[in-house]
Amino acid sequence: MSTGELTTEALLYLNDLENGADADSPGINTVLAGVNSVTATTAAIIAGTQPLVDVLLESVGSVTNNVAALNANTNAAAGVSGGALSATTSSSSVVRFTNTAGLLTTGSVTVTPSGGTGPYTYAWAKFSGDTFTITSPTSAATTFSITLGGDEDAAAIYRCTVTDSLAATYAVDVSVTARVTILA
Secondary structure, eight states: OOHHHHHHHHHHHHHHHHHTOSTTSOOHHHHHHHHHHHHHHHHHHHHTSSOOOOOEETTTEEHHHHHHHHHHHHHHHHTOOOSOOEEEESOSEEEEEESSOEEEEOOOEEEEEESSOSSOEEEEEEEEESOOEESSTTSSEEOEEEEEOTTOEEEEEEEEEEEOTTSOEEEEEEEEEEEEOOOO
């Protein structure tokens, strides 16, 4: 059958529908109204103005169930551990107090991520305050250093941004304080 023959058959069928040749066949206007209704609903779903609760497709089944299964398979293949990325710190503040001027290094602080998808990367940066040297700026655990003279102090907020392998991020802040007090 050539393309011309198929077109001729289609036109004859549409002509029969329009004229209601078959008592069981709806007129073409009824068929077009049904198509227009489906088209309008589809356009509204795509535009986000019509909720998609579920659609059953012949030989496919539930669209909602199929999408949920596809998402589960994709997450399993990607190694998603589940849940939103978050993180905590071993301490909300690190300090170093001494009575000797010079280089001061704080205690260690460690960031522990949860949720998201590993592996994780870490980026420490100053958020506000005085400038300390970050000992390990791309590690989960770090310390902070600063050189102070007699009777000086320094304080800052440092932020660690944790990024998972799917580019989700979560930031945690740590208060950093150092002080030299010369005893008389």
